[in-house]
Amino acid sequence: MTHVVTEACIRCRYTDCVDVCPVDCFHAGPNFLVIDPDECIDCAVCVAECPVEAIYAEEDLPADQTHFIEINAELSQQWEVISRSVGALPDADDWKDKTGKLDELER
Numbered sequence: 001m002t003h004v005v006t007e008a009c010i011r012c013r014y015t016d017c018v019d020v021c022p023v024d025c026f027h028a029g030p031n032f033l034v035i036d037p038d039e040c041i042d043c044a045v046c047v048a049e050c051p052v053e054a055i056y057a058e059e060d061l062p063a064d065q066t067h068f069i070e071i072n073a074e075l076s077q078q079w080e081v082i083s084r085s086v087g088a089l090p091d092a093d094d095w096k097d098k099t100g101k102l103d104e105l106e107r
Helices: 016-020 045-049 067-076
Strands: 003-005 026-028 033-035 055-057
Touching: 003 033, 003 067, 016 045, 033 067, 045 055
Parallel strands: none
Antiparallel strands: 003 055, 026 033
């Protein structure tokens, strides 16, 4: 099993989760983070660190977020590994409580 970053991260990209990851499985895109399912060791340390509750164990994903399993797998192969936190996106606080953000995902 692996952990998955879901829609809540889009346009926020808080990186608190990155600092606690023992295996550097996070990858950063323009406005979203993903987890490489081949690198994740399922430790769950990142879950509690996410201020927008965007990270789930694969088996706990809400039904409307299961498509993010594929999105994480795909984009983790395209984006660079991030191993240290960086500041959130400038307007992250404006987006953190919004839903229906999939169209905002920049690939």
